[in-house]
Amino acid sequence: METGGTSSSGEGFLSRMALNDNKAGMEGLDRDKINKIIMKSSKGSRFYENEMKKEQQVNQRIERMMLQKAHITEQQLSKAQTQVEKMTFDLERVRDLSRVIVHVDMDAFYAAVETRDCPDLKDKPMAVGSMSMLTTSNYHARKFGVRAAMPGFIAKKLCPNLVIVPTDFDKYRAVSTEVQEIFADYDPHFLPMSLDEAYLDISEHLEQRRVWPEALRTHRLRTNDTGTATSVSVPVEEQGDGLQETVEGLSPVLFEDSPSSSSCPFLQDAPGGGAGGDVMVFGTCAEEAVREMRFRIEQKTSLTASAGIAPNMMLAKVCSDKNKPNGQYRLPSNRQAVMVFIQDLPVRKVSGIGNVTEKMLGALGITSCIHLGQEMALLALLFSETSWHHFLDISLGLGSTHIERDGERKSMSTERTFGEMVALEEQCSLCRQLCQDLAQDLQKEALKGKTVTLKLKNVNFEVKTRAWTLPCAVATSDELFAVAKDLLKTEIDNVSPQPLRLRLMGIRVSSFVSADDKKPQQKSIVGFLQKGRADSSSPSQISSHKPVKEHQPKPPGQTQPFPCPSLVQQSQGQEDHPWVPSWGGVEVGRTGEQQQSFFQKARAQRLRLQAEREDPPEDGKWNVLETRLGPASSATKPKQTQTPIQKNPNTSAETHFSMSALTASDNMTHAPTASSTEAHVSTSLCWSTEPGTDSLTCPVCFREVNTTDLTVFNRHVDQCLSGVPMEHNIHTDTELERGSSVCEEEVEKEREGEIEKERAEGERRREERLMAKGRDPLSRCMLDSLGLRLDSSAGDNKGLLLYETSTTNISLNAVALNPVCLNTCPNGGVSIPRVTDPNILKGSSQSDPCVRPLSPRGPRPMTTPKVESHDPREPTLTCPVCQVTQDTDNLTLFNRHVDLCLNQEVLHELEGLASVDCTTHNATPAAHKEREQPLRRAPQKGKSKRRGSSPPPPSKKVKALGPVRNTIDKFFR
DNA sequence: ATACATACC
DNA sequence: TACTGGTATGTAT
Numbered sequence: 001m002e003t004g005g006t007s008s009s010g011e012g013f014l015s016r017m018a019l020n021d022n023k024a025g026m027e028g029l030d031r032d033k034i035n036k037i038i039m040k041s042s043k044g045s046r047f048y049e050n051e052m053k054k055e056q057q058v059n060q061r062i063e064r065m066m067l068q069k070a071h072i073t074e075q076q077l078s079k080a081q082t083q084v085e086k087m088t089f090d091l092e093r094v095r096d097l098s099r100v101i102v103h104v105d106m107d108a109f110y111a112a113v114e115t116r117d118c119p120d121l122k123d124k125p126m127a128v129g130s131m132s133m134l135t136t137s138n139y140h141a142r143k144f145g146v147r148a149a150m151p152g153f154i155a156k157k158l159c160p161n162l163v164i165v166p167t168d169f170d171k172y173r174a175v176s177t178e179v180q181e182i183f184a185d186y187d188p189h190f191l192p193m194s195l196d197e198a199y200l201d202i203s204e205h206l207e208q209r210r211v212w213p214e215a216l217r218t219h220r221l222r223t224n225d226t227g228t229a230t231s232v233s234v235p236v237e238e239q240g241d242g243l244q245e246t247v248e249g250l251s252p253v254l255f256e257d258s259p260s261s262s263s264c265p266f267l268q269d270a271p272g273g274g275a276g277g278d279v280m281v282f283g284t285c286a287e288e289a290v291r292e293m294r295f296r297i298e299q300k301t302s303l304t305a306s307a308g309i310a311p312n313m314m315l316a317k318v319c320s321d322k323n324k325p326n327g328q329y330r331l332p333s334n335r336q337a338v339m340v341f342i343q344d345l346p347v348r349k350v351s352g353i354g355n356v357t358e359k360m361l362g363a364l365g366i367t368s369c370i371h372l373g374q375e376m377a378l379l380a381l382l383f384s385e386t387s388w389h390h391f392l393d394i395s396l397g398l399g400s401t402h403i404e405r406d407g408e409r410k411s412m413s414t415e416r417t418f419g420e421m422v423a424l425e426e427q428c429s430l431c432r433q434l435c436q437d438l439a440q441d442l443q444k445e446a447l448k449g450k451t452v453t454l455k456l457k458n459v460n461f462e463v464k465t466r467a468w469t470l471p472c473a474v475a476t477s478d479e480l481f482a483v484a485k486d487l488l489k490t491e492i493d494n495v496s497p498q499p500l501r502l503r504l505m506g507i508r509v510s511s512f513v514s515a516d517d518k519k520p521q522q523k524s525i526v527g528f529l530q531k532g533r534a535d536s537s538s539p540s541q542i543s544s545h546k547p548v549k550e551h552q553p554k555p556p557g558q559t560q561p562f563p564c565p566s567l568v569q570q571s572q573g574q575e576d577h578p579w580v581p582s583w584g585g586v587e588v589g590r591t592g593e594q595q596q597s598f599f600q601k602a603r604a605q606r607l608r609l610q611a612e613r614e615d616p617p618e619d620g621k622w623n624v625l626e627t628r629l630g631p632a633s634s635a636t637k638p639k640q641t642q643t644p645i646q647k648n649p650n651t652s653a654e655t656h657f658s659m660s661a662l663t664a665s666d667n668m669t670h671a672p673t674a675s676s677t678e679a680h681v682s683t684s685l686c687w688s689t690e691p692g693t694d695s696l697t698c699p700v701c702f703r704e705v706n707t708t709d710l711t712v713f714n715r716h717v718d719q720c721l722s723g724v725p726m727e728h729n730i731h732t733d734t735e736l737e738r739g740s741s742v743c744e745e746e747v748e749k750e751r752e753g754e755i756e757k758e759r760a761e762g763e764r765r766r767e768e769r770l771m772a773k774g775r776d777p778l779s780r781c782m783l784d785s786l787g788l789r790l791d792s793s794a795g796d797n798k799g800l801l802l803y804e805t806s807t808t809n810i811s812l813n814a815v816a817l818n819p820v821c822l823n824t825c826p827n828g829g830v831s832i833p834r835v836t837d838p839n840i841l842k843g844s845s846q847s848d849p850c851v852r853p854l855s856p857r858g859p860r861p862m863t864t865p866k867v868e869s870h871d872p873r874e875p876t877l878t879c880p881v882c883q884v885t886q887d888t889d890n891l892t893l894f895n896r897h898v899d900l901c902l903n904q905e906v907l908h909e910l911e912g913l914a915s916v917d918c919t920t921h922n923a924t925p926a927a928h929k930e931r932e933q934p935l936r937r938a939p940q941k942g943k944s945k946r947r948g949s950s951p952p953p954p955s956k957k958v959k960a961l962g963p964v965r966n967t968i969d970k971f972f973r
Numbered sequence: 974a975t976a977c978a979t980a981c982c
Numbered sequence: 983t984a985c986t987g988g989t990a991t992g993t994a995t
Contacts (some may be wrong), residue, residue, distance in 0.1 A: 047985050056980085133986045135982085148982085151985040194982045199989060352991095354980045386992070451974090461985085467975055506987085 014055050016355055017042060024324040025108075025142035034145035034158060041154045050461035058356050062363045065382055069364070072381055081377035087392060088376075096311070096401045097333040098891040100286050101206035102186075102200040103308045103316035104293070106179065107325035109196035112303045113175050114165045126163040127155060132417075135167055139325065172196075175301055182296050186289060191403045197320075199313055201403045202289055209284050219292065221278035222299045294328065311338065314399025317351050343370040350394050369395055408512065412447060413455075414438045415506025420459050422499045424492065431488050432481050434507045439477035442509060448473030449509035453482055455488040457504035466491060473513040480507060614903050 019034045042048040106112065110128040115121045115138060125141035127134040131152035141147075145161035152164050176195040183190040186199035209217070282292035290307045297305050308319025309330035315338065322329035331341050346368050348358045361367070364382075366375055373395035380388045393399065414437050431454075442448065452474070453467040466487040474480060484507050492500055607788055 042985080045985080051985090129986085132984050135986080149986080153984050178995090197982080266982090352980070356979060384993070409989080410991095411989065413988060417986060419983090453975090463977075465976060469974065504986090959983085 013038075014048075014051050015359060016055055017048070019145050020147070024321060025139045028528040029143065029145055031145075037157050037532060038145075038154060041157050046460050058359060061356075062360055065360060066363060068382055069378065072378070076381060077377050080380045084376045084380055084392065087389075088396065091396055091398060093391070095335065095396075095398065097335065097338075098203070099201055099311055099401045100203045100206055100333070101310055101313050101316040101401065101403070102286075102290055102293075103310075103313065104183065104198050104200065104290075104297075105320045105324065106196035106297075107304045107306055107308050108136050109175075109303070110136040110167060110172055111141075111165075113172055114168075114219055116302045117171075118165075120161060121165070124163050125161060126165060127152065128165050128167050130166065131156070132162065134164070137162075157695050162302055162726070169195075175303065177296050178301050179303075179305070182300065187403070189405060191405055199316065199403050202286065206284070206286055206289060209289055212284065214281055217282045217288075217292065219280050219282070219296060219299065221280060223278060256516075287328065290328050290330075293615050294326075312397075312399030312401045314350065314394065315341070315397060316399075318345060319622045321349065335397075342395065342397040343368065347394070352390065353394075360752060369397075408514075409445070409447070410442055410512070411449070411508055412438065412445070412509035413453075413506055413508030414441065415455055415504055417457075417504045419503070421502045421505075424499065427488065427492070427500065427502060427505070428485065430505055431484050431507070432477070434505060435480035435484055436477040438507050438509060439475060442475045447473040447509070447512050450474070450511040450513065451509065452483040452487070453508040453510065454484050454491075454502070455506035456488075456491060456502055458501065459503045461499045463504075464491065469511060473511070475508075479701070480509065485848050501973050604853070662709065723903060772792055 017038060019029070019038060042051075059586075111126060114128055115126065121138075123140070124147065125138065125144060127137035127141050127146055129135045129152055133151050134146070134147050134148060134150050134155055136148075137146045137155070141155070141159055141162055143157075144162070146155040146159050152162075155162050155164070171663060172195050176192075179193060180190070180198065182194075183198055183200055186202045186205045190198050190200040192198040222347055280292075280295060282288045282295070286309050290309055294305050294307060297303065304326035306320050306324040306326060307328040308316040309328065310316040310319050311331070311333045315331050318341075319329040319331050331337060346365060347353050347361055350369070353361075361372070364375060364378065366372055367378075372379070372391050376388070376395060377393055379391050382388075383391070414434055416430070416434065418430075422428070450471070450473045451467055451469045453465050456464045456466075468483050470483065474483070488505075490848060527563055
């Protein structure tokens, strides 16, 4: 397919806007006249102005380059020259001329299809597209300068009689399929580049073809209505690999008259005789094979194709353009022929060298490939390694010699252009719509990605992209929207009170989880241990984290309500009020699943598995958790709803606990990846989404520490590690599950009042503990049962290290009971961040009136469903695992019981773990934007990831606890 | 990692 | 009136 682009036409014109006449069908046009019209149509427009701006940027870039060039010394140059020569030598040594690569390109494909189906168009200038944009033009239209990527209204000015036909991709796809069926006969592994072009490696085909009987090379002509042959071909015999290029024997004029007008002088006496009559017999050489292929394409589709035959893809591509349309060109497979071919080849003809590169090279006096070779040392000094290596390849006529089918796709996106859009509601609902569309596309390919990118183009054609990477992959509309809306909101806030004046919006998903990541062994037990995981199809409360440093309240007046009409049908129907879009807020509405504790779910799962025992998972692999410990995870929360303590300007460390991060009803956190191994609890922590709080979830006790200050948090962890019970500063997830009927403020007050007392008590106990015994942070029993070992020998600075000690097919990540604070170590293990400054053992604690005495020993999620019906302070202890009330108030005894129970539970579940959705535990970008200065986001430095947090809606807790669907099956499938 | 630019069809 | 949409990759920070 022809593409847009322009060749620099110099003087006064924007080179990027001027006519590009270096494509087929554009020769000998009145360029000046055409350019005048183009300019006249464009000048003064926003588009033009933006093009102007871009052009200037390119010019500046060139200036910088020239400046750089001026400072290059002879010495540098000769050194570079040496390097170039060495590299050239190496490349030359491995030059592969053995393959026969073909690039086939349908001629003016869309236009040709339309013309075929509507013969009236045959002699008219026509183009496919709209007044806004053309995708192709036929050769009549090209004479007027009308070409692909030109807006229709300008094309109309160039050619008032131009017929514009709307695109019909379904039709083109169908034709494309027909053509590709033919390709497959010559190379079953052909590589389609688009609907209308493909690369083939016909080396094998030629091998076989050499011994083919004539019958296999004989093709019958389809006849048209008048009974005459519809096409011709000129069979020629194999030619040696001489220097002489071989040229298509037919005039391109044929193309204009295709498909019906020509007759074939060789019809009756094709070489070898054939079957006589309307048949064509083709030879055995590469050109004959390609000619045959093109012949068959034309017979089958009435469309013509052009082709290039060369020893590599780069050359084949150039060759296919050489005798277009309806022609082919073969570049012999010998080095000299290649080098001769390359010499005069304009660099712009090479795929990969576009407008800008052409211009930059042009500034260096490089216009054709021979110059490229001559100036390689200079290029090596002025361009990046990848760039000049590419240039070197080109200058040597090198290219890829094996056709590889596309690997896995790397991104998927959807975008839409529209008339100026200003209304927030419109923007919001469009965003949602795009997410829905994209989610649908993702679903078709069963893809999930971790990075969501929002693309915006304003009415001045300025493009902006904003991306957010989540700890684990997402795919559903709501998941995408949760991120996209926050990204969008940030942009809106950034220009507030002005509205965004958009002309385009797009959403992209990338960072797809690899096939491996989808495999059970990569699944994390963490997800399984999550008390509640949101239904992936339900809106996710996403929160994000960010460096504490940036943890400042957002300047007032920056947030504004963002009405978002839910124009699109809510598949989940979880939004109570379609007009309350939760910008920067959280989507709530949890499923019953989410309200369940891990134990409840585990139980349900086990029961389910027992019921399905006759239908066990196939390969016996763990079939468990989708949840994976992603990078930089965590959840944050918004600034708007800070607790009184958080408002303390002197510390960002305050907080309260909640299990929300673990309960997944809101979000969940994930272990940081190796990138965050350095620290303690880096920013990859879990921010509670609890309204009014920022909290982190302790990996040891699983409780949320109501702080955002890592030092404080680390101290808490340290305390836990050393066995000091942290009874303060906590409220269990039970509270969340139950729904706190206590007013947040009251809770806060009560907590504040107890802080000092608690702190003193905590310190005292900590000291006791430290004296009394070493660390026993995690349940060794449990780790053992998982085939893992706890290594505390890593040294004080490194904290604890977990590593695999058996062949258990669980990734180490899976062991992190609470992924939040675990760092992935280079060896694949995870370490528990350790506090380095134990001095800060105070102030971070707040008591929670709802808290129940907890085990001093650690890694037990103290989630006890039954507690819901209890007074929180009710001393009777119910095992969260077996749900049996323990007849003791002795925590040590109780914890021992739970430990045993838990280990059994885990072992049980590991036999039939099901996947768990982690998507709702991701952090959204919302918040950090909330907190940051509205205008610009500070670039992230170092390992500290900026992460934001989403302000949860005030009613979040309540909503989260509302009636919900039970979607266990979904999670555990 | 993010943002933006370039390139291709 | 009106200047695309989808994917990959390079460059710069």
